[in-house]
Amino acid sequence: MKKILSFILALLMLSAMFIISSCSEKDNGNIAETTTASKNEESVTETTDETIIPSSLPTDLDFGGTEITMWYFTVNSDASERFLDLKGELTGDIIDEVLYNRNLAIEEQLNIKITYYDQGVASSNVGTELRKVIMSDTTDYDVFSVIQWNSASLAIENLFLNIYGNKYLDLDQPWWATEYINELAVGNEQLYLLCGDISLDMIRCISSVYFNKQIYENVFSDPNDMYNLVIDNKWTMDKVMELGTAAYTDLDGDGTVNEGDRLGYYINQYNNIDPLVYGANVKVTTRDADNIPSLTMNNEHTMAFSEKLEKLCYGTNGAICTNRDNFLNVQEFINGNSLFLFGFLYTSENLREMENDYGIIPFPMFDENQDSYKAVVHDIATLMCLPQNCQKVDEVCAMLEAMAYYSYYNVTPAYYETALKTKYTRDAISSQTIDIIHDNNMTDIAYVYGGSFNNLGYLFREMVQGKDFNFVSKYQGKEAAAITNMTKLIDQYMSLS
Secondary structure, three states: OHHHHHHHHHHHHHHHOOEEEOOOOOOOOOHHHHOOOOOOOOOEEEOOHHHOOOOOOOOOOOOOOEEEEEEEOOOOOOOOOOOOOOOOOOOOOHHHHHHHHHHHHHHHHHOEEEEEEEOOOOHHHHHHHHHHHHHOOOOOOOEEEEEHHHHHHHHHHOOEOOOOOOOOOOOOOOOEOHHHHHHOOOOOOOOOOEOEOOOOHHHHOEEEEEEEHHHHHHHOOOOHHHHHHHHOOOOEHHHHHHHHHHHOEOOOOOOOOOOOOEEEEEEEOOOOHHHHHHHOOOOOEEEOOOOOEEEOOOOHHHHHHHHHHHHHHHOOOOEEEEOOOHHHHHHHHHOOOEEEEEEEHHHHHHOOOOOOOEEEEOOOEOOOOOOOOOEEEOOOOEEEEOEOOOOOHHHHHHHHHHHHHHHHHHHHHHHHHHHHHHHOOOOOHHHHHHHHHHHOEEOOHHHHHHHHHOOHHHHHHHHHHHOOOOHHHHHHHHHHHHHHHHHHHHHHHHHOO
């Protein structure tokens, strides 16, 4: 009976490929006026066969029941973070079930058995544990799902397999985050880390800002005005400070800004800073035609940003910049004690019980002259890699291609359109601003590889924590070592087998 049920579910999933939730229509006009959908209304359209891009995999692939074991993690190190269980389960939760059905369909299509091994280590220790496992030369695990900030750099230790050019991987397809993958690599023929629709974290971890509609209405007027600021490209760092100051109320009457007041915003000195940096179009590196990075951070724009960031963190009445766990800032927002909350799209999963309505918008631009909003993907995003001694390279690459493909047509729409835009939002307009956030996601290799750039990708965290915003001095103190480390990274990457 269980096998029959599983087979039926697999067929249902394959049928679902032809039903794709449509993205909200984007318009350059007044977002509040052009949106007529009711609260949490979901638009679903049926697509024709021509809409579906055929899978690049041969239709007659049969791996004879080969078992593929994936090493992964689910334990979070921060209370505000949460990681999905990739194996899925029939729990009634839409994401759990669509992951389960995806895996079942892939097993049927490729004639493989996927075994998931949740290694039980918290996210902050994944890189350390990963190094131990691969260096032990075990062949127990065929593919690894790892965390970006502490695992990506293991590529230059020759622990991962270069899968560039594998016949089953088609990185030109939309289910792979090609530009992001390029930022994870050096050169044009090195491929150690994969990401895209294969991991929902590439969406869940995109930076975003939340605003309390009730506070906005009480202090200003129509909360939809916030959305219009976004669509009119007037949502800037200056506007954050302006609105944050106006929303401040000294509730305890002691004449000082403290946690007993209603604030404009709290800022976490760690992961809130990175989205502000990259959201303001500050670039640590740029690439040449051979995909080789160089440092381009030391410029007038970065210096101007540094001055504005200091004011936003420490020179705005009604703002508190703190090193405490960001989950506490989330709780303050839920309790109605701040107008804005800086976070990521996954933050919405912690707001489901919030009584006041909230809206979701991008991180602010530096100023109105910026060409577009920028949304950095949080460095806790998960990536896929093969161990250097992988014994089933073709089987694993075919499985990953199939996972990305099925995820593109099933898992991503289930999360993006049904969970994120319906369960985790409070209005139809947020679904449009989420599109703006999603369509402008990015990263920088200096943010990915940290120490290999002498932590220039995290420089503004240090500046905020130390309350020292002399960018030129800070940068000059790091530049020589950053160039040395970057050159070493490039040489190591290009010499890898």
